[in-house]
Structure formats: structure tokens, C-alpha cells
């Protein structure tokens with residue numbers, strides 16, 4: 380499988396227990412640099428819980444999360460804050476700041492984490508809002524916009540920092556099909572332009588098979604299938620088959636995804652960019 | 659299940675142990691949050707606009723309410739004290755006694771309770787909402803420490819504004835008692851003022867301000883704690899708000915006794 384040096388995120392034996400309920404039963408997975416991993420699985424399977432561990436919003440009950448060779452549960456608050464500058468997340472429930480306008484929400488990470496001038500910040504934030512088709516709502520507050528718009532603002536806010544690791548928790552749920560494909564295209568673009576590693580949770584099988592380098596399927600806190608889209612389709616597991624079949628997606632479509640760049644090609648770009656930032 | 663937890667005690671013992679244990683746990687949670695607030699409060703960036711917004715929320719928006727309560731408290735005390743003191747011909751002392759009670763007790767305690775009811779409940783509801791809608795997680799993801807961003811400005815505002823408000827309460831209260839005493843109950847204005855001057859010493863004002871400072875810290879800390887660690891959606895936010903006010907008020911009375919017995923030599 381993946382060369383160890385190429386792994387961006389490694390999850391080892393992750394167990395999460397809330398009270399007396401075990402939500403994750405020992406999850407193991409490796410996410411390569413510049414790879415898009417799509418996580419699918421039923422409601423309440425523990426997908427959100429799993430990805431929240433990747434950016435240390437939850438502490439593992441057992442097991443560890445290694446990002447870029449560092450076990451992130453060993454970091455203190457200050458070190459963690461520093462590490463998080465390289466992560467971005469699109470939250471399932473948008474998580475926009477109520478007290479700020481749409482524009483200020485997207486400008487927020489730029490103001491906090493960069494030394495850009497207010498003019499550059501304005502430009503960057505507006506470009507992202509425009510790409511997601513919500514620039515006209517820039518001066519409204521989150522309470523004044525629709526759910527689908529809020530979702531897109533949440534995506535704009537996560538993408539604007541161009542982080543190395545982006546986590547999307549159901550980025551297309553609640554969006555119309557056309558907008559959903561726009562979001563898929565943006566996820567692809569982040570990968571191709573900046574070599575971003577992405578973890579995408581989705582119930583949208585079209586999007587899953589369009590953007591995935593690899594798919595992991597989580598059922599009741601266990602990974603039951605993991606591999607390339609073709610491999611996952613071929614898995615001989617009734618739950619997996621039922622899940623994909625019932626989505627009604629044309630499973631042939633992923634085979635002709637054209638001249639999509641491989642993770643290995645893009646990883647080079649990601650490493651160069653990382654060195655650039657460090658230097 | 660996990661095997662590494664101690665077995666839960668049952669029956670009679672448990673009914674005594676459990677509440678005591680949870681009080682200590684609660685104190686632990688508060689101490690931890692207070693420690694983090696200090697840790698993050700002293701390091702940059704200093705979020706001046708957020709502090710100013712909280713000063714305005716806790717202080718400026720409470721002035722009218724605190725003044726109103728102060729006025730009526732002063733007036734009531736004047737009437738009651740005159741009634742009592744007339745029995746043994748000591749109504750000359752009324753001005754001094756009312757000022758003493760207001761400065762040492764009424765001003766800090768009632769101000770803290772008003773702030774808990776008005777600002778504390780608001781803080782718990784707002785932070786609780788931010789927790790349940792993942793806004794606090796979002797802050798953290800964007801490498802902004804949420805304690806520094808949310809809790810520190812609120813506690814600072816409590817530390818600054820509760821003493822200021824208590825002082826206002828005291829002044830308005832004394833004014834109210836003067837008005838009732840002199841105009842309503844025909845006490846001699848000169849003697850009323852003179853007794854205030856001779857009976858109130860700096861340590862009375864100091865005790866009031868120390869209390870106000872401690873209460874300001876405690877009320878905002880407890881309110882932030884309940885909002886910040888709220889769980890369970892809208893119901894959870896409602897509970898957090900109630901708990902914030904109830905425990906703030908309980909803590910104020912408890913600390914009032916402790917501080918009084920430490921600072922007062924009888």
C-alpha cells in the first residue's frame with residue numbers, strides 16, 4: 380500500500396467511548412499526501428466523531444492519530460494551535476459565527492492567522508465567496524441566509540486558508556445537484572492546485588465516486604471496506620453492496636474520470652509547498 | 659465496560675458520597691477553567707475590542723438596572739432603620755447605619771446578583787449556543803484559543819465592572835436613603851450627612867470593593883463555565899442558563915460569608 384513516508388495522516392487503533400457507549404471500535408487507516416479519502420457509512424456510524432479526532436477536537440479513548448509524523452494527542456494547547464494552522468474543516472452544522480457577517484466569517488481565519496493587509500484579505504475572501512456563488516450575501520449575517528448558503532460560506536471559510544489537510548463533513552448535504560457538483564469541482568481543484576489532502580464525509584455517492592482516490596466505509600464504528608473505488612465496489616460484503624446499490628449511482632462512471640492526476644503526482648507539489656512555507 | 663473505572667457505590671453511602679463528590683468535581687472544573695483563563699489571558703494577542711464589547715455588555719447595559727435597585731434598596735433601608743431606631747431614640751444614627759450596610763453588604767451582593775441575572779445568564783446562553791452549533795470547535799480549528807477569545811474578555815469585564823457598578827449602587831442607595839430620610843421622614847439633613855462621614859471608614863468601602871471584585875470574577879467564571887461546557891442542544895443551553903444563575907447566586911452568598919468573616923474583626 381502506501382509508503383510510510385508518504386502518509387499524511389495515520390490513525391492507529393482508534394477507540395472512542397462516550398460514557399458506556401463505544402462509538403469507534405479500533406479504527407485503522409492511512410491517508411496519503413494529496414489524496415482524497417471519502418468516508419461513507421450510515422447515519423450515526425461515527426463518521427463525524429472519526430474526523431473530529433483528526434484535528435484533535437476529540438481525544439481518543441485509546442489509539443493514536445499521527446499527522447506528519449507527530450502524535451497529535453501528545454501536543455499541548457499551544458503546540459496544537461500551531462499545528463492547526465495547517466488544518467481546515469467544513470462542519471456538518473456550518474458552525475458560522477452568528478455575531479459576524481458572512482464576509483467577516485470568511486475573513487476571520489485570514490485575520491487571525493496571516494499578516495495580510497485588510498485589502499488583500501477583502502480580495503481573497505470575496506474571491507472564495509464568489510467561487511461558491513454567495514458573494515452577494517457578504518454583508519448578511521448567518522441568521523439571514525439559507526441552510527445551503529450557510530454551507531457554502533462554511534466551505535469558503537475552510538478553503539480560504541488553503542490548508543494542507545482539509546476535512547469536509549457532508550459538504551454537499553442540503554445543496555442542489557448543480558451546486559453539489561460545483562463543490563466537488565472545488566474539492567478537486569484544491570487538490571490539484573495545492574496538493575491538499577482531503578477527507579470527505581458524504582452520503583452523496585455521485586460525489587463519492589467522482590472525487591475519491593480511496594473510499595472507506597464505516598459501519599457501527601468499524602471500517603468494513605477500504606480501498607480504491609473499484610476495490611470497494613468489488614468488496615464481498617452485503618452491507619457495503621446494499622449501501623452503494625441503494626444509492627442508485629451509476630458505478631461505471633468513476634472508471635472514466637479522464638486524466639485525473641494521481642496522488643503521487645500531486646504529493647510532490649504538496650511537499651514543495653510545505654517546504655516553501657517552512658522556509 | 660471499560661474496566662478501568664471504579665465500581666459505583668450503591669445505596670445509602672452513595673446518596674451522601676455522590677453530591678459531595680460532584681461538588682468537588684465542579685470546583686475542579688472551575689479551577690481548571692480559571693487557570694486556563696489566566697494562562698491565556700496574559701499572552702498575546704490581547705483582544706481589546708472583545709473586552710470593550712463585554713465591558714459594555716456587563717457594565718454599561720446594567721447601569722440603569724443596578725441604579726434602580728440601589729435606589730430602592732437605600733429607600734427601604736432608610737424606612738426600616740428609622741422605624742427600628744426610633745424605638746430607642748437613635749434615629750440620628752440612620753444615615754451612618756444605612757451607608758454601612760450598603761457599602762459592606764448590599765452594594766456588592768445585590769450588584770453581583772443583578773449581574774448574574776442579566777449578564778451571566780446571557781453569557782451562558784450565548785456560549786452554550788456557540789458550543790452546540792460547533793462555533794467553539796470552529797474557533798479551535800482556526801487555531802484561535804476559545805478560552806482566550808470567549809472566556810477571558812467576559813471574566814475581565816466582570817472583574818472591572820462589578821466593582822464599578824457596586825460603587826454606583828452604593829452612591830445611589832445612599833442618595834435614596836437621604837431623600838427618604840430627609841424629605842419623607844423629616845430627619846435632620848446635617849446630622850444625617852455627618853453620621854455617614856463619621857461612621858464610614860475607608861475599610862468599609864474597601865471591604866465592599868474587594869467583595870465586588872471577587873463576586874465579579876466568580877459570577878462570570880461560573881456563567882462561562884456552564885455555557886462553555888454545555889451539551890445537549892437547546893435543552894442543554896436552557897439548563898446551562900439556569901445553572902449559571904443559580905450557582906452564581908449560591909456562590910455569591912457563600913463567598914460573602916467567607917470574605918466577611920476574614921475581613922471583619924468583631
Ligand SMILES: Nc1ncnc2c1ncn2[C@@H]1O[C@H](COP(=O)(O)OP(=O)(O)OP(=O)(O)O)[C@@H](O)[C@H]1O
Nearest residue numbers: 397398402420421422423424425426427428429471
Ligand atoms: N459528544 C457526544 N457525547 C455522546 N455521544 C456522542 C457525542 N458525539 C457523538 N455521539 C454519538 O456517537 C454516535 C456517532 O455520531 P456521529 O456524529 O459521529 O455520527 P455520523 O456518522 O457523523 O452520523 P451522521 O451521518 O448522521 O452525521 C452517535 O450515536 C452519537 O449519539
Ligand SMILES: [Mg+2]
Nearest residue numbers: 426427471548
Ligand atoms: Mg456526522
